[in-house]
Amino acid sequence: MTARKQHIAFVAPRFPEGATVGGAETLMKNLARRLAAHGCRVTFLTTCAENHLTWENTLPAGTRSIGPIEVTRFPVDQKNDAGAFSDIQSEIVLNVELSRAEEQVWIENSVNSQALYTHLREKGDAYDCIITGPYLFGIPWFGAQIHPDKTLLLPCLHDEPYARLSIMRELFHAVRGVIYNAEPEARLAERLYGISREKGRVVGMGLDPFETNAAAFRKKFGIERPYVIYSGRREVGKGTPLLTHYLSTFRERTGRDIALLCTGSGTIIAPPEMQAHILDLGFLDEEDKHNAMAGALAFIHPSTFESFGIVLLESFLAGTPALVHAAGEVLKWQCEQANAGFWFRHYPDFEEELLLLLDHPELRQKMGASGRAYVEATYSWKAVEERLLRALEELL
Numbered sequence: 001m002t003a004r005k006q007h008i009a010f011v012a013p014r015f016p017e018g019a020t021v022g023g024a025e026t027l028m029k030n031l032a033r034r035l036a037a038h039g040c041r042v043t044f045l046t047t048c049a050e051n052h053l054t055w056e057n058t059l060p061a062g063t064r065s066i067g068p069i070e071v072t073r074f075p076v077d078q079k080n081d082a083g084a085f086s087d088i089q090s091e092i093v094l095n096v097e098l099s100r101a102e103e104q105v106w107i108e109n110s111v112n113s114q115a116l117y118t119h120l121r122e123k124g125d126a127y128d129c130i131i132t133g134p135y136l137f138g139i140p141w142f143g144a145q146i147h148p149d150k151t152l153l154l155p156c157l158h159d160e161p162y163a164r165l166s167i168m169r170e171l172f173h174a175v176r177g178v179i180y181n182a183e184p185e186a187r188l189a190e191r192l193y194g195i196s197r198e199k200g201r202v203v204g205m206g207l208d209p210f211e212t213n214a215a216a217f218r219k220k221f222g223i224e225r226p227y228v229i230y231s232g233r234r235e236v237g238k239g240t241p242l243l244t245h246y247l248s249t250f251r252e253r254t255g256r257d258i259a260l261l262c263t264g265s266g267t268i269i270a271p272p273e274m275q276a277h278i279l280d281l282g283f284l285d286e287e288d289k290h291n292a293m294a295g296a297l298a299f300i301h302p303s304t305f306e307s308f309g310i311v312l313l314e315s316f317l318a319g320t321p322a323l324v325h326a327a328g329e330v331l332k333w334q335c336e337q338a339n340a341g342f343w344f345r346h347y348p349d350f351e352e353e354l355l356l357l358l359d360h361p362e363l364r365q366k367m368g369a370s371g372r373a374y375v376e377a378t379y380s381w382k383a384v385e386e387r388l389l390r391a392l393e394e395l396l
Helices: 023-037 082-093 100-108 114-126 138-144 166-174 183-193 214-221 240-254 272-277 286-294 310-317 329-338 347-359 361-378 381-395
Strands: 007-011 041-047 062-066 069-074 129-132 151-153 177-180 200-202 227-231 259-263 278-282 299-301 322-325 341-344
Touching: 007 023, 007 114, 007 138, 023 041, 023 069, 023 310, 023 381, 041 114, 069 114, 082 100, 100 138, 100 166, 114 138, 129 138, 138 151, 138 166, 151 166, 151 381, 166 183, 177 183, 177 381, 183 200, 183 329, 200 381, 214 286, 227 240, 227 286, 227 310, 240 259, 240 272, 240 347, 259 272, 259 286, 272 278, 286 310, 299 310, 310 322, 310 329, 310 361, 322 329, 322 347, 329 341, 329 361, 341 347, 347 361
Parallel strands: 007 041, 007 129, 041 069, 129 151, 151 177, 177 200, 227 259, 227 299, 259 278, 299 322, 322 341
Antiparallel strands: 062 069
16 A cells, blocks of 8 residues: 555544643644645544543544545434443453453444444545554443454553553554554553554654744743653643652652652642642743743653653653653653663662653763754654555555
């Protein structure tokens, strides 16, 4: 298959028109744009929902062009049994072994759209390739069963309880091929599902280079004190309560006056003694966010559930080294590949590594430069497009 001139459909629960709604959606949107720029006709099939918690239909159904992409929205179905879904989901999180029937009830009451499935059944022959993801929602699961012979799964797979459901093994084996974001994600799929290496390809997402001005950022926001930075959603799954606890302990044990600057959304859970040392700037535009990263002593990403560290790679492009959780295989792998970060298993590691970065500015500079060079070489859009087009050619 030659990708140029092909009609490719992307299928995902949400499509971000403006502000970023999530890493997986941003990834799929950007890959769709690149294929459109390469000469493909690209259709993005998604829902009318914006909020990932309520899944309320807030956007109008129908088709319209957004840049080079034709976006068609379908309404999200109401759950037939929301109570059963909630009960089963609680058991999944607790690693309770479920029957196949219980897993089916869970996925049937996940985020689904019968109107979207009808479209795939009736119009799916018009698409040369269907790329769907992320893996843990009803829409990719049921959508992939309709035209499995030409469906590629972009799972954004995490090492989490949902990944161990038997229905997820079925999903990975049903599709024609799998597009991974990073090598550890591919290894995880092989380990969990016995997926052959030949069935998948590692692609990732490209990032555009940018210039930064840390001094301008500090002046604009009136920030004079030294700080480390976290960007993204503030929630338990991202490890932000652990981060604030570690930083509070660090300040108390070392006497270092280090603030935590946060960009993104969500409530920041922190010890009372840390509250005055958190600089919460909320959503920033890309220029301010990148300048904030450039002015930080380190970028800290404590999540253990990542298939691709977009903000981590942005921090590398800003010339800032990182600290990540050692249990986050992908983030650790990216730091290792870039020679631009440390990883901590527990608080003693965290303290030792952060002190090392604070006390050795020449090391910070060297690691930051290494990270920038790595991203520019490995995650330029040219390199990613080549991997993506080769994946489509080889998998289909």
